[in-house]
Amino acid sequence: MSEPLGEAENAGLEDLLIFIRDARGFDFTGYKRSSLARRISKRMHEVGITDHADYQDRLETSAEEFRFLFNTILINVTSFVRDVDAWQFLQREVVPELIAQVPADEEIRIWSAGCSSGEEAYSLAIVFAEALGIDECMKRVKIYGTDVDEEALREARSGLYTARALEPLSTELRDRYFEPSGNKFLFRSDLRRRVIFGRHDITRDAPISRLDLLICRNTLMYFNVEAQQQILDRFHFALRENGFLFLGKAEMLLSDSERFEVANMRQRIFRRRAGLAPLPHQPAPLRLDIGAGQEVQGVVRKRQLNELALETAPFGIVAIEYDGRVAVLNSQIRSQFGLTPHDVGRPLSELEISYRPLELRSLIEQATTEHRTIRVAGVERRLGPDESQYFDVSVQPLRSSDGADIGVVVNFVDTTMTTRLSSELKVKREELETAYEELQSTNEELETTNEELQSSIEELETTNEELQSTNEELETTNEELQSGNEELETMNEEMRIRSNELDETRTFLEGVLSSIAAGVVVLDGELRVRSWNRGAEELWGLRADEVRQQGFFTLDFGLPTGPLRESIATALTTGKRDGPVDIPAINRIGRSITCTVTCSPLDGTRDGVVLLMEEVQPNSPAAQGN
Known part of the structure; x- marks a missing residue:
């Protein structure tokens, strides 16, 4: 859990959120401050900034920084059939009932809100294809996948996933719905056409309507209570009567039982109650209630009033x-x-x-x-x-x-309904008057019981709200940790590949040096021995581990090193090969020889030098020339 922000830090954070909203249209003001402050602080720490005002300056001068910030705030933790028990209940209980209640000539409409990189939307396509058959699914089912993260949506639209990402699916399902594409797997194209991805902000944009199933898992928990209620108003408007709402394991509808009934509390699946007119969606964005935005709020409030007046006419x-x-x-x-x-x-x-x-x-x-x-x-x-x-x-x-x-x-x-309703209302009024008299006595009895239960209910509701808030905070932290763990695993894999490449390169170079019969000695910029090949060992009798990191001119072996100083200095200074230099020497068995030494700069730089040492045979052209 993060510590609460001080007054100055809180003001700086709120100013930063207003700037992000006005500059880029991303409204994070409805997000929970604890997790939002933690994610923004993480990005500020990565770029070495401690003050919110300084970080706002960074955003104003670097458009690329917005992308990094959004990727940090928008935690894209998802997988195929995430929480297997919940998906099994959905497949076993909800999908058959949903298919039965939608007429065969009507489209089954599904919305995956906050779909991230698309695994959830494709999981839905697989579930309905298994229930209906692929051909029937392509005719009847349409799935909408939405998110505010454009990078995640690009990945979702590609339909390409690694073998590791498909591990939650059985081999049979993977082979049926995916085909190999390079080192990844591609979702089948015919069924892919029934999955539509698009950018959508559930706090601001009009909801997709006439839905039979709406899935929004572990997304509501990032928003405060006011924002959650506004989002649920949109979801209620979007669902048809008896449509299903599938939430994450840390999310519950504790105070919305009038509009949603519980289908399965353990799996967080709810159903929109029949007979209740849906509330119209609120197209205006969430507002930040602080002094700096009062003027903006007034304009927004008037615009919202105009839009709602038209919408609710x-x-x-x-x-x-x-x-x-x-x-x-x-x-x-x-x-x-x-x-x-x-x-x-x-x-x-x-x-x-x-x-x-x-x-x-x-x-x-x-x-x-x-x-x-x-x-x-x-x-x-x-x-x-x-x-x-x-x-x-x-x-x-x-x-x-x-x-x-x-x-x-x-x-x-x-x-149409004016006259019809008039007569129907008259009959209903008479029936209601009779029912009212019958219920009056029952209500009086229930009032006494309700008063006794009210205090207990209020205490339980308070406890439930506290537990729910704690549970959401823990789940948010868990997803942040999971996201960080995935980043570390990716970095570890990259380092492992790089290490293997370096090992292969080092083995290759050592093999090349070992295969050269002549003595090869590599010196660094400070003239210390970096490499001493097998030819040098056989020529002078010193092992590589005895001379590595030793100063070349401090070594005591059969080759006088003094005559090489000038040649080595020339190679280091000019960056060009120098020599050869013929030096009388004594090899490892004590025999006097003439050794010719050529000095070459290391890789054309002046940070090191390579010495090639060869024993001159008496009858060789070099020996005869001497």
Whole structure:
């Protein structure tokens, strides 16, 4: 556990987070301060900086430093079928039920939020392919993998993994879903097309909608309570009724039982309750509540209010820019006409809503030409042979303060249920009044019991929250340690490979030197012996271990070294070969010989010299020349 930051350090950290958010659009203000401060301090220590302001200066002058910082903060710890027991329960209990409740002609939509390098998304593809068969899986299943880390997403999109990364999978599964590609394994391309990766910030961006299964494991634990609640609001909005939410082993929904019921607490699998309308997502980013950002917060708050007002309007709203592109699709219009947030920015003419249930394009042209609102009541939309839906549609041109046309807004007010609901509500009211009278007496009895249990529940909730917070902190630390261990293992492997290469090179060089019949002596820049080959041992009778690291001119052997000083100095000074020099000497058996010595600089540098010593035979050309 890290120690709490002092007041000055905390202020410096908050200023740094605001700078990162404004400069690069990464909003870390919703992250838990303990783990966030620990990760940032780790990176600051690596670059030798102790003050947050100095580190901000470093970020301002080095764009590359942002990448290193994000890689440090975003802990990408993942693996195939991580926590095997949880995945087995998912495969055995959840997947069959999910497949059964989705009609055969509808798509099964799955989201892996915080997918890192993609192992989790591909694990989902394997699980559903095993349950449905590969061909059926390719027709019915679509998997979205998202993360904020672009480097991790590039690795995920490649679909390439090492043999070690695939160890959690059986040999049979590996052979079925992966094929060798060099020294790695590539996920099969046909099934890969059903897995879509993209950058997505779960604290800021609109969620993927109409999901049957949402997996977000060991990601929530990095955020504070407020951020976790906002993320869960988005997840609840994203899931269909009875859709499943799969969390990490350190994450629980202690205070959200009204919206999610427990499918399996041990494996952290929950189900969205039926009958509860999902909360709209909040598109505005999380805010940092400190004095330095009050002005920014005011602007953001107003923008958030405008966006939420449109998003939560009780009728469908479509806003079209002057060039015909869709600018706004609120929640009602998306759910009524099967649109998605991805349709924002597309030309209206490409969407079915432009001509069904009525021809919108001509109405838009009329409204903009006549500069007035066009209203069409009772527009029928056929939903089936015996079912229709009715709308009151209004097309209103939008103009700026200077009178320029900037677009139009189209409202779809659903009037189908007005009369039907009126009669149904009357019957329901009578039924509820009767049920209310029956429940009144029961409620009075329960109130007394509830009061007695309330104090016990509050104590238990407090204890649970404390335990949950501690558990999340421990799990966060564990993942940081695991990430560090993986980095050390990678470095160790690189060092082992480098050591093997050096051993091979040294063995090769020693073999070359040993195979030379002449004496070869290598001296360093201080004229100490670095190498003494077998030829030198046989010529002078001194072993290599006796002379290594000894000063060459201090050695006592059969070759007078004095005459070589000038030649060695010349080779060191000029960097060129000098000699040969013929020197009378006495070999290891006491016989007088003439030794010719050539001095060469080591590798063309002046940091060492190589001496080549050869005994001159009496009848050799060199001897006769002398």
